[in-house]
Amino acid sequence: MSSNSPKHALSFDVEEYFQVANLRPFVAREDWDKIPSRLTVGMEHILRVLDKHKVCATMFFLGWIAEQYPDLVRRCVDAGHEIASHGYEHLFVSDMDAEFLEADLKRTEEALVAAGAPRPLGFRASTFTITRDNWWAFDVLVKRGYIYDSSIHPVRHPTYGVPDFEPGISTVTPPSEPGSIIEFPVATYPAFGRNWPVGGGGYFRLLPGWMHRRAIRSLEAMGRPTVTYLHPWEFDPEQPRYPASASSRFRHYLNLDKTLSRLDSLLAIGDFSSMRQVLMANGHSAAFPKG
Numbered sequence: 001m002s003s004n005s006p007k008h009a010l011s012f013d014v015e016e017y018f019q020v021a022n023l024r025p026f027v028a029r030e031d032w033d034k035i036p037s038r039l040t041v042g043m044e045h046i047l048r049v050l051d052k053h054k055v056c057a058t059m060f061f062l063g064w065i066a067e068q069y070p071d072l073v074r075r076c077v078d079a080g081h082e083i084a085s086h087g088y089e090h091l092f093v094s095d096m097d098a099e100f101l102e103a104d105l106k107r108t109e110e111a112l113v114a115a116g117a118p119r120p121l122g123f124r125a126s127t128f129t130i131t132r133d134n135w136w137a138f139d140v141l142v143k144r145g146y147i148y149d150s151s152i153h154p155v156r157h158p159t160y161g162v163p164d165f166e167p168g169i170s171t172v173t174p175p176s177e178p179g180s181i182i183e184f185p186v187a188t189y190p191a192f193g194r195n196w197p198v199g200g201g202g203y204f205r206l207l208p209g210w211m212h213r214r215a216i217r218s219l220e221a222m223g224r225p226t227v228t229y230l231h232p233w234e235f236d237p238e239q240p241r242y243p244a245s246a247s248s249r250f251r252h253y254l255n256l257d258k259t260l261s262r263l264d265s266l267l268a269i270g271d272f273s274s275m276r277q278v279l280m281a282n283g284h285s286a287a288f289p290k291g
Contacts, residue, residue: 005281005282006271006272006273006274006277006278006281007220007225007226007271007272007278007281008216008220008225008226008227008228008271008272008273008278009057009058009184009225009226009227009228009272009273009274009275009277009278009279010050010055010057010058010227010228010267010272010273010274011057011058011059011060011084011124011150011186011227011228011229011230011274011275012046012057012058012059012060012229012230012231012232013060013086013124013229013230013231014039014043014059014060014061014062014065014072014086014231014232015062015065015086015090015231015232015233016032016035016037016038016039016065016232016233017038017232017233017236017239017240018032018035019032019062019064019089019090020090020231020233020252021090021092021126021127021159022244022248022251022252023242023244023248023252025244026242026243026244027242029089032064037068038233038236038239039065039069039072039232040072041232041235041236041238041239042231042232042233042234042235042236043072043232045235045260046230046232046235046263047075047076047079049260049263049264049267050079050081050267051079052264052267053264053267053268053272055267055272055273056079056080056081056082056273056274056277057081057082057272057273057274058081058082058083058084058122058274058275058276059076059081059082059083059084060084060085060086060122060123060124060150060229061073061083061084061085061086061108061112061117062086062087062088062089062090062108063085063087063088063089063104063107063108063109063110063111063112064088064089064090064111066108066111066112066114066115066117067111067114067115069115070114070115070116073112073115073116073117074115074116074117076117077116077117077118081274082122082274082275082276082277083112083117083118083120084120084121084122084123084124084275085105085108085109085112085120085122085123085124085146086108086123086124086125086126087104087105087108087123087125087126088104088107088108088111089104090126091104091126092125092126092127092129093125093126093129093130093134093137093151094129094131094133094134095129096134098136098137098139098140101137101140102140102143102144105123105140105141105144106144108120109144119145120146121145121146121147121148121276121288121289122146122147122148122149122150122275122276123141123146123148123149123150123151124149124150124151124229125137125151127159127160128151128152128153128160128161128186129151129159129160130149130151130152131152131160131161131162132162135174135175136174136175136176137151138172138173138174138175138177138181139174139175139176139177140177141174141181142174142177142178142179142180142181143177146181147181147182147287147288148181148182148183148184148275148276148279148284148287149172149181149182149183149184150183150184150185150186150227150229150275151183152165152183152185153185153186153188153197153199154166154167154185154188154195155188155194155195155196155197156194163194163195165183165185166183166185167185167187167188167190167195167224168185168224168225169182169183169184169225169279169282169284170182170183171183182279182284182287184225184227184275184278184279185199185227186199186200186201186226186227186228186229187199187200187215187216187219187226187227187228189215189218189219198212198215198216199226199227199228199229200227200228200229200230201229201230201231201234202251202252202254204228204230204234204259204262205234205254205255205256205258205259205262206254206255209258209261209262209265209266212262212266213265213266213269216228216266216269217269220271225278225281225282227275227278228266228272230259230263234256234259235256235259235260236256237256237257239256241253276288
């Protein structure tokens with residue numbers, strides 16, 4: 001990798017605050033259209049700070065969001081950001097079968113293309129819910145032409161995680177479908193015999209900013225490109241509060257007022273770009289279409 005190549009990927013899961021797993025018990029799917037949107041609050045902050053640092057990121061859009069806000073998809077495309085798939089409506093892959101996942105992917109692809117984006121080449125499952133129990137999902141992704149995935153989290157967690165999985169960039173061969181797919185997990189840091197999550201989301205808000213930046217620099221020194229991920233609602237401290245459990249409130253609302261300044265400081269260290277650009281800089285350029 002040349003000195004001018006991006007070393008780290010920055011990504012955003014583009015979804016509304018009321019679509020997250022922590023708040024599912026309080027928001028019925030049929031009520032989504034009735035709830036006032038706050039998506040643009042976070043997206044305005046994100047797009048401004050990315051423009052300030054001249055960084056192109058990967059935007060993992062829900063298909064539902066693309067249908068509701070096609071202008072936002074087009075705005076991201078026009079700004080040079082990569083558009084990828086986050087599934088249609090934030091369902092866990094663990095709650096699907098292969099037929100359902102394929103239909104979900106197809107609907108999302110159609111929504112993104114209709115909004116003006118290229119057909120997505122990357123996918124991230126809701127809440128990292130591709131695990132050893134549903135490895136068949138890679139058959140579906142390869143069948144539909146995806147080049148890379150970012151759904152495996154190589155950590156121990158009660159809902160998701162494949163703790164023995166390669167934490168860097170690797171290639172997965174599906175169980176049945178001919179071909180392969182690149183896996184690029186969000187960042188983890190090795191210590192005490194296990195991988196610790198440092199790749200963003202709630203951990204980005206929980207850890208002090210200097211600690212996250214130090215972890216990224218340490219992983220860079222190990223020769224490992226990283227992925228950081230965030231959500232638009234993490235830039236919106238004024239969002240409505242739901243009466244969730246104490247643990248859910250902690251995970252969802254902690255330090256929302258600090259996310260923007262921490263991202264600004266992170267981008268100041270340089271070397272961030274989209275998932276596609278980092279993969280191409282790390283020996284996978286032949287996997288992507290030209291242009």
